[in-house]
Amino acid sequence: MKTDSSIKIYHNTSCSKSCAALELLLKNGETPEVIHYLKDTPDRGELSLILNLLQLRPLDLIRTKEPLFQEKFAHLTLSDEEWLDILLKHPILIERPIIIVGDKAVIGRPIERIFDIIERRD
Numbered sequence: 001m002k003t004d005s006s007i008k009i010y011h012n013t014s015c016s017k018s019c020a021a022l023e024l025l026l027k028n029g030e031t032p033e034v035i036h037y038l039k040d041t042p043d044r045g046e047l048s049l050i051l052n053l054l055q056l057r058p059l060d061l062i063r064t065k066e067p068l069f070q071e072k073f074a075h076l077t078l079s080d081e082e083w084l085d086i087l088l089k090h091p092i093l094i095e096r097p098i099i100i101v102g103d104k105a106v107i108g109r110p111i112e113r114i115f116d117i118i119e120r121r122d
Helices: 016-027 044-054 067-073 080-089 113-118
Strands: 007-011 033-036 098-101 104-107
Touching (some): 007 016, 016 113, 044 080, 044 098, 044 104, 098 113, 104 113
Parallel strands (some): 007 033
Antiparallel strands (some): 007 098
């Protein structure tokens, strides 16, 4: 069975690393599906799938240096489900960029990590 080798990037246009990752993909001849996750926030199922592909827990996907996290959440000890709820309510806390190819995903920091996923496609 052939796997889907199309590329998705969860992108924030205000983030220089996310913009650099998208530019890198485009310069390498890729035509990724660009998901502006601050506007089109993933639902619980999609975010759970992303976490599964990344092999991360919700807290591992949080931008812990983000002022919102520092002000409201840094002092909390929560369950994975509660952290997932926070990510869904505050997508600015989601680490970026996230690149998905088929059943593989990476956080594109540093952006060279993108090559780990696009070079292993079938």
